[in-house]
Amino acid sequence: MPDRKTEIKADHNTENKSENGQCAETSHTYQEWLHYGKTLLQEQGVADAETDAWLLMEYVSAITRVYYAMHGREKMDEAEAQTYEGLLKKRASHIPVQYITGEAWFYGYSFRVTPDVLIPRLDTEVLVEQAELRILPGMNILDMCTGSGCILLSILKRHSVSGVGADLSERALDVARSNQKRIGVRGASWIRSDLFQNIGGTFSMIVSNPPYIASAEIETLSPxxxxxxxxxxxxxxxxxxYFEKTIAGEARKHLKPGGWLLLEIGCGQGIEMREYLAxxxxxxxxxxxxxxxxxRVAAGRTENV
Structure with a gap:
């Protein structure tokens, strides 16, 4: 570990004599490592430093909170400790913990994530909840800008419906396909498309979490x-x-009579999107x-014939 003020302090002497008389640093406990990790991340301005330090320890050592409570003063395996320190340094450089572990939880399911897809967020679960309120058995659903596939797959996992996930990025679609296997979902297919360019047929529902941050605001976001x-x-x-309105404008041609459009929107965009949909x-x-x-969500329905 680095020689720094936040260096972990062992409970006892930090050196032992080896058989050849050389000094060897003793290993450190789970508690000491967790404290070190939290302090390191805090010093680098990482939000939720304590939570992320724990998540990385949990990922590396496969321990639970219960195990930690009972065995926190035990020494951490040296190889695991080295791995843990390496991951802490990545997180200290502001790489999201989900990209480090390759996993993000959404709607009760563990999804694979890579830097090719947006990290699923709790706010987006509102979109899934609103879709569930409107779903009927046998519906077919289009998920535009599907990314990791978390929206479509969460819906299909819980309902007897089918769906198509569309995205401009083939790498994102590869992640979505892997998540279909990971979650164990049938009835999903995937297509590379620049919005509706390659989309044929009509759907009972179209859902989307499109890009909705103004370009000038991107630089103000967290690193x-x-x-x-x-x-x-x-x-x-x-x-x-741009994408919310473009999708809403084109979606009518791809929705069945009485079909639903559900869009995730940004804070403060509700009034304008309400007027646009109407x-x-x-x-x-x-x-x-x-x-x-x-x-968070703009919803509208096409006219029943």
Whole structure:
């Protein structure tokens, strides 16, 4: 470990005599390593430093909170400790913990993530919840800008429906395909498409978490988001509404009569998207807020024939 003020301090002497008389540093306990990790991340301005230090320890050592509570003063395996320190340094450089572990939890499922896809977020679960409120058996669903596939796969895992995930990035689609196997979902297919360019047929529901951050705001985001998440999954162009409006405008041609469009939107975009959907001919237009009281989902329905 580095020679620094936050260096882990052993409970006893930090040196032992080996058989050949040389000094050898003793290993350190889980508690000491966790304290070191938390302090290192805090010093580098990492939000949720304590949580991330624990998540990386859990990932490396495969221990639980219960095990840690009972065995925290035991020595950490040396190889695991070296791996842990390496991952801490990555996190200290603001690489998101999900990209380090290759895993993100969403809607109760563990999804594979890489820097080719946006990290699934708790706020997006509101979109899935709203889709579930409107789902009927046998529906077919299009997930535009699918990324990791977490939205579509979470829906298909819980309902007797089928779906298509579309994305411009073939690498993102590779991640989505791997998640289909990981989650154990049938009825999903994947297509590379620049929005609706390669989409044929009609759907009972279209869901999407498109890029909706205004271009000028990208540089104000945290380094975890700004420097490591895919820019094309974030940048909604000048006002952040380009993709939301484009999808809403084109979706009507791909929705069955009475079909639903559900879009994740950004904070403060609700009023404009409500007006846009209503002006585009959608009915039952609604703006749903997340648990924080922020605009999160814009919903509208095509006319029944």
């Amino acid at each position: 975890e988001v700004r420097d490591y998440e895919p820019r094309q999954a974030l940048d909604g162009r000048a006002d952040g509404l 002006g585009a001919g959608y009915q039952e237009v609604e703006i749903i807020k997340d648990l924080g009281g922020n605009d």
